[in-house]
Amino acid sequence: MKKETDIKMIAKTIFGLEEVLSLELKRLGAKDIEVHNRAVSFKGDLGFLYKTNLCLRTALRVLVPFKKFKVRDEKSLYEAIQDINWEDFIDVTDTIAIDTVLSTGLFAHSQYISQKAKDAIVDQFRAKYGERPSVDLEKPTIRIHLHIKDDTCTVALDSSGESLHKRGYRDKTNLAPINEVLAAGMVLLTGWDKRSTFIDPMCGSGTILIEAALIANNIPAGYFREDFGFERWKKFLPYDEELWNVIFDAAVDKITNHEQKILGGELSPNVAKKAKENIKHAKVDDIVSIKNCDMKDFEVPEGRGVVVINPPYGERMVKDNIEELYKMMGDTFKKNFAGYDCWILSSNMEAFKHVGLRPSRKIALFNGQLECRFMKFEMYSGTKKIHKLNKGMDGMEDLK
Numbered sequence: 001m002k003k004e005t006d007i008k009m010i011a012k013t014i015f016g017l018e019e020v021l022s023l024e025l026k027r028l029g030a031k032d033i034e035v036h037n038r039a040v041s042f043k044g045d046l047g048f049l050y051k052t053n054l055c056l057r058t059a060l061r062v063l064v065p066f067k068k069f070k071v072r073d074e075k076s077l078y079e080a081i082q083d084i085n086w087e088d089f090i091d092v093t094d095t096i097a098i099d100t101v102l103s104t105g106l107f108a109h110s111q112y113i114s115q116k117a118k119d120a121i122v123d124q125f126r127a128k129y130g131e132r133p134s135v136d137l138e139k140p141t142i143r144i145h146l147h148i149k150d151d152t153c154t155v156a157l158d159s160s161g162e163s164l165h166k167r168g169y170r171d172k173t174n175l176a177p178i179n180e181v182l183a184a185g186m187v188l189l190t191g192w193d194k195r196s197t198f199i200d201p202m203c204g205s206g207t208i209l210i211e212a213a214l215i216a217n218n219i220p221a222g223y224f225r226e227d228f229g230f231e232r233w234k235k236f237l238p239y240d241e242e243l244w245n246v247i248f249d250a251a252v253d254k255i256t257n258h259e260q261k262i263l264g265g266e267l268s269p270n271v272a273k274k275a276k277e278n279i280k281h282a283k284v285d286d287i288v289s290i291k292n293c294d295m296k297d298f299e300v301p302e303g304r305g306v307v308v309i310n311p312p313y314g315e316r317m318v319k320d321n322i323e324e325l326y327k328m329m330g331d332t333f334k335k336n337f338a339g340y341d342c343w344i345l346s347s348n349m350e351a352f353k354h355v356g357l358r359p360s361r362k363i364a365l366f367n368g369q370l371e372c373r374f375m376k377f378e379m380y381s382g383t384k385k386i387h388k389l390n391k392g393m394d395g396m397e398d399l400k
């Protein structure tokens with residue numbers, strides 16, 4: 001396949017971030033974009049495949065589907081996988097890993113299906129050479145992705161390798177760090193203009209602040225990653241190091257060095273310390289600063305800005321305390337955050353009521369298994385009219 005040929009790709013994401021991802025893809029120059037449930041499909045050349053892995057902030061992985069067939073049972077799956085000529089992808093000395101996602105009543109266990117598909121592949125080599133490729137779950141030559149929806153199986157190569165939320169900048173974590181893809185998606189959903197003040201007053205390990213800083217200065221999401229799956233591809237879309245270097249250098253050239261205010265607060269001294277270390281590790285300590293303080297004492301710069309909070313949801317707290325915490329957030333917004341668009345992500349719908357403010361937007365998002373709402377509370381300074389005039393936010397307002 002020539003490197004300019006259009007390749008069909010699928011970027012997978014978190015429920016609720018599909019539109020943001022499709023907008024990111026549009027901006028990067030993707031063709032034929034289609035939005036699906038937790039995924040967006042598109043087309044682009046080999047360089048674009050590399051670019052999406054490096055630059056997309058809201059994709060978990062980028063797949064290249066190459067075969068689709070009907071399945072009825074294990075036997076028909078085994079046969080269809082054997083029908084693929086795996087020598088087009090690997091040699092006998094190479095390694096494989098298989099991930100399966102099931103959305104069907106035909107099979108119950110995804111790991112079992114991965115096992116069956118692995119058997120079909122290795123049996124093909126063994127029959128011909130008496131030897132077989134081995135399994136490497138960490139860094140295989142190719143990572144194969146099977147998606148079985150109803151009676152249709154799509155076979156894809158996973159170009160990302162490890163999930164793209166593993167940015168490579170996280171050094172220390174606290175107990176509940178938010179997924180980096182979700183954090184970036186939340187920042188993009190707010191429509192932040194990248195220049196006004198950005199605050200996370202309950203910053204934990206600092207993920208939302210770091211993602212905001214990367215966004216503000218066009219630092220590619222995958223800038224710190226040491227490894228992508230496509231770097232090990234040898235036969236199908238073989239790794240083109242020269243092309244990768246061109247793509248990487250072009251993205252790095254777009255990095256800016258603006259001095260905006262990205263501020264974090266955190267109640268726990270230990271967690272605040274970890275956040276500072278993470279921020280240093282991500283090399284954004286020149287624009288992000290952290291204070292060890294209670295949100296209600298956080299010093300808020302005058303003017304306008306965006307606040308994003310991923311507070312405790314209350315699983316490990318007594319009811320009264322969680323209600324008090326959400327009431328404190330609402331009271332503090334009113335008292336100290338005039339001019340700011342304040343956003344809270346939580347799965348605790350009861351606690352949301354104690355914020356005591358009417359949200360102007362509610363977006364459904366999943367944080368892991370937890371169904372959440374990302375709610376916006378606009379704290380006006382002056383008249384609504386002035387506020388609206390001030391609002392243009394970097395094209396993300398088409399998402400509002």
Ligand SMILES: C[S@@+](CC[C@H](N)C(=O)[O-])C[C@H]1O[C@@H](n2cnc3c(N)ncnc32)[C@H](O)[C@@H]1O
Pocket residue numbers: 174176177178201202203204205206207208265266267268271293294295296310311312313325
């Ligand atoms: C769910 S965690 C945030 C996780 C964070 N988004 C991350 O990626 O690591 C909530 C954080 O809020 C902090 N917190 C709780 N009450 C607070 C308060 N009143 N003021 C400031 N921080 C608070 C907790 O210590 C905890 O680290």
